[in-house]
Amino acid sequence: MPDDDLTDILASTGLAANGITDRIRADILSGAFGAGHRIKIGELAERYAVSAMPIREALRTLDGEGLLTIIPNKGARVRTVDAKFVRNLYDIRGALESLLVEHACNNMTFRAQQQIEAAQTRLEDAVGRDDTTDLLAANADFHNVLNQLGDNPEAVRILRMGQNLIASFRGQFGFQAGRLTGIAEEHRALMEALWNRDVSRAIAISRMHSTSARDDLIASLKD
Numbered sequence: 001m002p003d004d005d006l007t008d009i010l011a012s013t014g015l016a017a018n019g020i021t022d023r024i025r026a027d028i029l030s031g032a033f034g035a036g037h038r039i040k041i042g043e044l045a046e047r048y049a050v051s052a053m054p055i056r057e058a059l060r061t062l063d064g065e066g067l068l069t070i071i072p073n074k075g076a077r078v079r080t081v082d083a084k085f086v087r088n089l090y091d092i093r094g095a096l097e098s099l100l101v102e103h104a105c106n107n108m109t110f111r112a113q114q115q116i117e118a119a120q121t122r123l124e125d126a127v128g129r130d131d132t133t134d135l136l137a138a139n140a141d142f143h144n145v146l147n148q149l150g151d152n153p154e155a156v157r158i159l160r161m162g163q164n165l166i167a168s169f170r171g172q173f174g175f176q177a178g179r180l181t182g183i184a185e186e187h188r189a190l191m192e193a194l195w196n197r198d199v200s201r202a203i204a205i206s207r208m209h210s211t212s213a214r215d216d217l218i219a220s221l222k223d
Contacts, residue, residue: 019054020050020055020057021058021062022164022168023048024044024058024059025062025065025168026171028068029168029169029173033078035081036078038076039059039068039076039078040075041056041075059076062076063076065162066079066089067079067165086217086218087218092162093159094206094211094214096158097143097146097159097210098206100146100149100152100156101150101202102199102203103149103151104147104202105198105199106199107149107151108194108197112145112148112149115145116142116146116191119142120188122138123135123139123184126180127180132170132171132180136167136170140163146194147159173223175216175220176216176219179216183209193205
């Protein structure tokens, strides 16, 4: 088989797996697959009308996110998504983001500052329009710049594993009243600390930002 053909097959498989991952994740969060539910590759392939290969790739991704536990040669089981799950997820994110913010504060560049300000402008515009989709995209851009400045690829890799999961949570459960404005205000406070190279304040705001997001999502789960 020519190398180009193999590349095309691998690329199409990856795209298929990404789409199936999103669909399985959405079904888990919607309750279509309840906690403890045993998921079999053959049943998923039939449900989503795809081959087993993208299903396997999707299950590995969701296992990395913590939504599933893979059982060798048997498929996977759905984990419980509850307040404890969310708390643990955000506690890990808060610790890693604080580490990255510390380094980002010392590594800030004019170019990065422009990118952060542009993302914040889009975020605030989304808040004004109550557009959570655009807000989540701008929020991701804001934090991605900070994470790259943090200069710790392993920390960034771990954070990215849960990024789609967080977005799916928000798509499913939304935000509490006033939270969108709170996000914008917390970003502004963090930006001020970063521009002033106030490391201790930047870390404190980053921690508070993660804790606020955690508590808001937990409250949304209960609604």
